[in-house]
Amino acid sequence: MSVVAIAGFLLLLYCSMHIPEKHSAAGTTIFTVMSAMAQQHNAINLSQGFPDFHIDERLSDALGQAAAGGFNQYAPMAGLPALKRQIAESFKRRYNVTVDPDTEVTITPGATYAIYTAFTAILSPGDEVIVLEPAYDSYIPNIEMNGAKAVVVSLQAPSFTVDWQQVRDAITPKTKAIIVNTPHNPTGAIWTKQDWDELAAAVRGTEIFILSDEVYEQLLFDGEQHYSVLQHEELRPRSFALYSFGKVYNNTGWKMGYCIAPPALTTAFRRIHQFLCFTVNTPAQYALASHLANDTEAISAVMQRKRDYFLELMRDTPFTIHQPAKGSYFQLASYERINDMPDMEFAEWLTKEYGVATIPVSAFYKSGKDDRLIRFCFAKKEETLNAAVERLMKIS
Numbered sequence: 001m002s003v004v005a006i007a008g009f010l011l012l013l014y015c016s017m018h019i020p021e022k023h024s025a026a027g028t029t030i031f032t033v034m035s036a037m038a039q040q041h042n043a044i045n046l047s048q049g050f051p052d053f054h055i056d057e058r059l060s061d062a063l064g065q066a067a068a069g070g071f072n073q074y075a076p077m078a079g080l081p082a083l084k085r086q087i088a089e090s091f092k093r094r095y096n097v098t099v100d101p102d103t104e105v106t107i108t109p110g111a112t113y114a115i116y117t118a119f120t121a122i123l124s125p126g127d128e129v130i131v132l133e134p135a136y137d138s139y140i141p142n143i144e145m146n147g148a149k150a151v152v153v154s155l156q157a158p159s160f161t162v163d164w165q166q167v168r169d170a171i172t173p174k175t176k177a178i179i180v181n182t183p184h185n186p187t188g189a190i191w192t193k194q195d196w197d198e199l200a201a202a203v204r205g206t207e208i209f210i211l212s213d214e215v216y217e218q219l220l221f222d223g224e225q226h227y228s229v230l231q232h233e234e235l236r237p238r239s240f241a242l243y244s245f246g247k248v249y250n251n252t253g254w255k256m257g258y259c260i261a262p263p264a265l266t267t268a269f270r271r272i273h274q275f276l277c278f279t280v281n282t283p284a285q286y287a288l289a290s291h292l293a294n295d296t297e298a299i300s301a302v303m304q305r306k307r308d309y310f311l312e313l314m315r316d317t318p319f320t321i322h323q324p325a326k327g328s329y330f331q332l333a334s335y336e337r338i339n340d341m342p343d344m345e346f347a348e349w350l351t352k353e354y355g356v357a358t359i360p361v362s363a364f365y366k367s368g369k370d371d372r373l374i375r376f377c378f379a380k381k382e383e384t385l386n387a388a389v390e391r392l393m394k395i396s
């Protein structure tokens, strides 16, 4: 057989090999798509959720010192003891909750990983998980990768509150977990203690787990307080609480996070974690441990100034803000006074014609539900926000 014939045969073989789809999400995530489009059209990128300003110098210095100091080999599987201890102390200080660093805290490469790991620890094929939409776009693929099914319940626009009757109606004997997120991406809504009480009542008497995505826990505005699932005595024994250092210290590229869960759930979590990544970047863990020990900055105050600045600028544009974000670093805006394009089309048009990239909110719905809203990320330098809004003011 000639070389060409063998190559042809192999090509045919590879093409006919079955590669399972693993999840139902189409193509690449919207964050990658919009960031790439921003680059292609030289647009100001207010789409993906990351700051464009420098991190605290003490933190970058600590990272360099850890690497130069020789802390470059594998850290313990569950995380560096000093970092886990600092996390426990921080939760005691800020929420007055007691967390055992040894049996309840696991350091992870970001929150997205922690969410996947928690799902993998508890889900079996055929299980159902309730997801409140719009939702961060990894939840549903992560559920499906585990052979389970996402059951979606829509939040109520424009305030994006939970319709608890709909949640109760969505619970079946197959419901294994409910994933919640406060402060909420993409809407900036936050949960009150009453929401947690409603959730507790809904799952009382069941074996449903809670995944509580609290990555924006330190970004709340107008004097609002974050209420963590860890503070809820009834829910805590069945909950995985997931956090991201990237959202707190503006270093999303470090991809560092953690999971706090009761000992039995943490054991199940680590059972998976040890064979997914085993352990997490050692110098970054040292740097974060020393930073947490000295951390005094009010992170929400910095972001509140950015939110207020952005809202003030947006008054001069044709966008409508139905509700200022109460938390997170995202602001939804309606373009009802501009045109009535579907939101994906609108976001593309805005990027290409006016040079500002945003995220269409329909991307956060499995069904593609389109409320004609786009999401801006305001975690940017003032000069970036000024330049973006200057462009938005030109929209006729």
Ligand SMILES: Cc1ncc(COP(=O)(O)O)c(C=O)c1O
Pocket (backbone or CB within 6 Å): 049, 109, 110, 111, 112, 113, 136, 181, 184, 185, 213, 215, 243, 244, 245, 246, 247, 252, 255, 256, 257
């Ligand atoms: C709601 C929510 N959860 C999790 C994450 C991911 O956090 P990490 O970068 O630590 O994986 C994000 C990031 O945008 C988010 O918005």
